[in-house]
Amino acid sequence: MFDALPEFHRPPSLPRAVRPTALQQSALWLSATRLLGSNAEMVDLGTRRALVLRRRLKIIGDLALLSRAELGMSPGDLTALRHHLGTRHLAVNAETMEDADALARAGFRRICAPRAIAELTLDASSDVMSARLAQKWRNRLRHGQSQNLMIQRRPMQPDKRFWLFRAEALQSLRKWYRPLAPEMVAAMAASKPGAVQVFTAYHLGRRVAAMLFVRHGLQATYQIGWSTPEGRKLSAGPALMWRAMVELQAMGTDRIDLGAADKRLAPGLARFKCGTGAEIRQLGGTWVDSGWRFRPAQHTMAEVA
Template structure:
């Protein structure tokens, strides 16, 4: 029923210093890419957890720090001491769990971005087991895609910010009004470890009709880019590509895939597509800010201090830090 044709044997990813199933923003791959881009990134101990922290010193503003999607298992007391522990004037936490979000709120952090839903797919050990978890409608679209004469090829992504897929996503994002990860960042991630970026491309009669980019990190992978034209949509290239990626990534040693944003209210079709793979939806904790400017104030004055920080000429740093990644 499905294409279970044997695939080449792949070399498993190199051992990591961070947790093997950690999100992309807490992976060795992210750490290496940040170093390539000249960012100040390091691993710090926060209680019993190890977290990747990005830092930047800005004149007249002070030390800014970002901790994105680390499982911190915070208590209110530990959260209240975070900024001092990290030696930062201003600290942004993109909370991985709702429990950490509650601790941050109780500690006096100011929420600057609401929580979002993501889809997480745990890959079964065999294609048959993965197929059994597919939703019936998704399985039907997969059958349709596999009957359309599509040729699917996988290639490692070159570390080139002008890669055709990055240029295609730039055009797609302008049309659909979303903010993609900067091409320079994706190129740095793809170049930070052999085979980190894997591009699956669907062709029909020799022409590209759809493509997906996955970033491998530890025993996990992140679905970073999905591009498709009208022909690809008509021929159900999306399920065909995703299925091939699931099978081949599992053979490469990947155990979980972060499929990214899956909000049933704001993007119901995208959420259905991701859930159709057998993925489960989970709420993140939102983005939270603690700043010395706000700690010195109370009530409305505190809210104004937060707004002033976001409105400075360096506010783009907070915007970049808290912007959700597009994994469509």
């Protein structure tokens, strides 16, 4: 029913993580940030390790950032976290609602509300993944596969001037979002050749759509999606995503983080991501603890919502 694909060798005996690690907590992200000259390190937090980014800013001083690290710490331990990290200010992008509740109880201040992301589990059987597709999404996929699209997958070279970055920059202006800096994507490509994979759809020799994925461990993150009006008419998006699902799984990927899925602010994008069979999960929002002010009284998430 679906396109025949070349076989890939899945690395044998790879350990499976109990819970997938976000790109911002991966060894690839650590290597790339260091390559760009940032102060990044892995630190021990009880029984876990987390990637911490550090910056010294004018006026406010030292700032440490924990982005999407699943902490699993008690409110009491979180109360001392800023001092444990030796920083004047600490910002935490909470990975789970459980971490968010503990941060609230520890006296952190929430500065950004939680956002939802779409997470897609892959399967070695394309039939299993096909059965999970929403009916309308499956119909668009069939339409795309009937349009004589040529789809290519290639590893991205470490070039911050790669054509897709320019195309996304123009798209981001129209759709009001801030893309990841091309320098960071190029640094990840330089840190581990083959980590950044680009799927491009052509029609009659013209590029009509493209998707960029970052592979890290057994996971991948959907980082860029771009399409022309012609590509949308040809249903190139579903055709590209399906090809990426099958090929990334064959390369050893168990799960794709499809990124933000806000049904209120971007309902069309959320429907597209959910149509793949992905599940929506709520992150915990952004929290801060600062040495500039007294720690507020403890609260629960229900009280700050």
